[in-house]
Amino acid sequence: MRSEERVLASPRVKSVAVVGNPNTGKTTLFNALTGFRQRVGNYPGVTVESKVGWLRDAGETGAIEVIDLPGTYSLSARSADEAVVLDTLLGHTDALERPDLIVVVVDASHPRRNLFLLTQILELGRPVIVALNMMDVARGRGIHWDAAALARRLGVPVVPVVATRREGIEALTKTILTAEHAAPRVPGPALPPAVDAELAALEEWKAGDAEPPDTRPVRAQWLQALLDPAGYHEQRLAVRWGADVTQRLGAARARLEAAGHGVPEIEAVARYAWIEQLLRDVVTCPHRPRRSKSEGADRVLTHPVAGLLIFAGLMLLMFQSLYEWAAPLADAIDRAVALSGAAVANWVPPGTLRSLLVDGALAGVGAVLVFLPQIMLLFLFLGILEDCGYLSRAALLVDRFMNVAGLSGKSVIPLLTSFGCAVPGILATRTIENARDRVLTMLIAPLMSCSARLPVYVLLVGAFVPERTLLGGWLHVQATVLTVMYLIGVIVAIPVAWVLKRTLLRGETLPFLMELPAYRWPTPRTVLYRVYEQGKEFCLRAGTIVFAVTVVIWALGYYPRPASVTPLPAAGQDGAVASGEAELAAAARAPAAGPTADGTNLEGSYLGRMGRWLEPVVRPLGWDWRIATATIASLPARELVVATLGTLFHMGGGDGGEPVELKERLQRAVRADGRPVFTLPVALSVMVFFSLCCQCAATLAAIQRETHSWRWPALTFGYMTALAYVGALVTYQVASRLMA
Amino acid sequence: MAIGECEVQAGSRGVPASFIDLPCLRAGEIGTVLEVDASPAARKRLADMGFIRGAQLEMLRPGSPCIVRIDGACVGLGNGHQKRIRLRLP
């Protein structure tokens, strides 16, 4: 239907793809063109999926789709994110129609390599516009472009822009709106005649087979198939036409080699030579490039010793300050939540509604919301790291250590991203070429302590770790425990990766290869928007999933209502579980059984009965049944444990409406036999459990989506839960012995 | 400073002194690529990023991975790639 419309209305473009080398400002340009706010950052591989927006000033022409794509160095794809680019450009996806105009973003400060991709795209037979981005950087480096001359030589429009400052965006929009629907006829680089002959033969071979003719591979595709053994194009064509293709391509390669043409290089040599000609009089570069500040910074920051120390120091600073800086703010929110709970309790008469509001909504959702300052601070740190250009240096520095575990530095960026949230971390693995290394990185990414664990850590550290300093005031014990929790995941990930690499995911790791962008001052807009976005997301989750689960937990803890203060309704009537009966008998004897002062009946509720079944499983960990229940309730998302603990200890609290913070409630909570629920060893054991467990449905779903299999998410959940249980067990047993 | 796996010293192995493998390049030195002797897939990868015969490389930080400047851009190269790149010194 859409193609019909196009024919009837006008030959104008309907959809535009933004393509270019990694980190050239494609997403910044996309955002400027569409008014969207997709994520940008100063490292290659920020965008790993296609994103669709609509041209902001499309005028009367109707909606024009703009598609943001990952970066790529050439039209031959090796990694999953590069495959997204080709799938879109060649119309291999069902989700998107093949774009009818390609905006090629060229980083004006790196002329040659950027034009390499451009010359390939010009041969795809689609209309092209060149956006000459980062003109400000180029000017600063003394690189001058003659855009008009370039446009004349290429035969396509060339628009100089500075995407960050929106310079030239209007001109680019206008150029898109008036673009002709005709492919450029470019005098492209000439390949050796022998290569041309092979390509012509291949084209002719399948000319009749491709129906509709629209799907016929153009010469540019055959060229990449020929030059990239077992690459994207060869695989695609082989799926379509069988092993014949592989055989033909192999024979052609052999003939070319025999004729003295180095197969993968012929193309690059021809193109770079052509680009050299093209750029004569178009670009003037300073003769000897000045040593930039960025390189000076790299002397220190990538120094094999000093650089590593700085990296370690940065990470420690980040984790330490998460506790130190944000705790006062969090305390204030905590206080406010407690006060509003007390206020509601004063207005609403005792009964179901009051319990739902105070014990359920406020105690649960409030308990999670308290940690908003920490979450925002964490994303402020990550945002600054992402936008200044340090991330790819971190990858370079750690590469050697990753090799020991069987991975390369490429995995570092997804893993660092996972400190914020594992889901984007898992997506970021798309930049890893080697499929096995990619899966391996996904499997260990959830071990990095994400922002959802932060509430668990901060709550328990604040409540149970003594507020002391060591080493003459330099080392705060609380902040150090938090840091250790972060380190546990990292340290455990090493042997896990090592084992997986030697069993399920064996294979060679590709050597490190990554561009290091120049350092740049982080843009406040970008960083603050990221903090805002993540803060909003966090609140949204508190308002939806956390709220829903809290209400369910509250209901399970509130019902069934006891008829009177008689012995508990005998759940043992079913007589199914013998140990459950024994537990219940114990509970009946305990003083806490039966409705408490505020009318709740936690011990006798559905939840209470369930918890009792769990008790034997968690007893070796030192846990109370309420902790076990909260852990089960947090299966969909880790921060739920805090909400559930909030609700559970509020219900059992019976404090008749005075404002009490959750921290204090946990400190006061006692078991049936009068011992406290939480001690330092118990708190540590809970924290270790949560640092290692995989209680996150979104993470498992992301792994499933990216690997197209349930095997890997199942394995991830299984191994992490086992590790978490063992870790918590060891922690409790060792800590309680040490303390005794 | 660790210079990675610099086994082939300039002048040894009967190669004229002005030919050198990339790991042997010292910080600040510039060389011109003579050949890349890797698997076809790796060669394609490197060629797409500009590592072809005739390209000028400046060593910024030797080691593994090293940082080289190529056409104004800094690129980090792991040992597996580095030791396959043969240079000619000016």
Ligand SMILES: Nc1nc2c(ncn2[C@@H]2O[C@H](COP(=O)(O)OP(=O)(O)OP(=O)(O)O)[C@@H](O)[C@H]2O)c(=O)[nH]1
């Ligand atoms: N000085 C300057 N910086 C820019 C310009 N355009 C983009 N940037 C910065 O360049 C970096 C990369 O921008 P992105 O838009 O994320 O680049 P991308 O091409 O989408 O990157 P990938 O998705 O990783 O391929 C960011 O730090 C931007 O702020 C520009 O015109 N001038």
Ligand SMILES: [Mg+2]
């Ligand atoms: Mg992007």
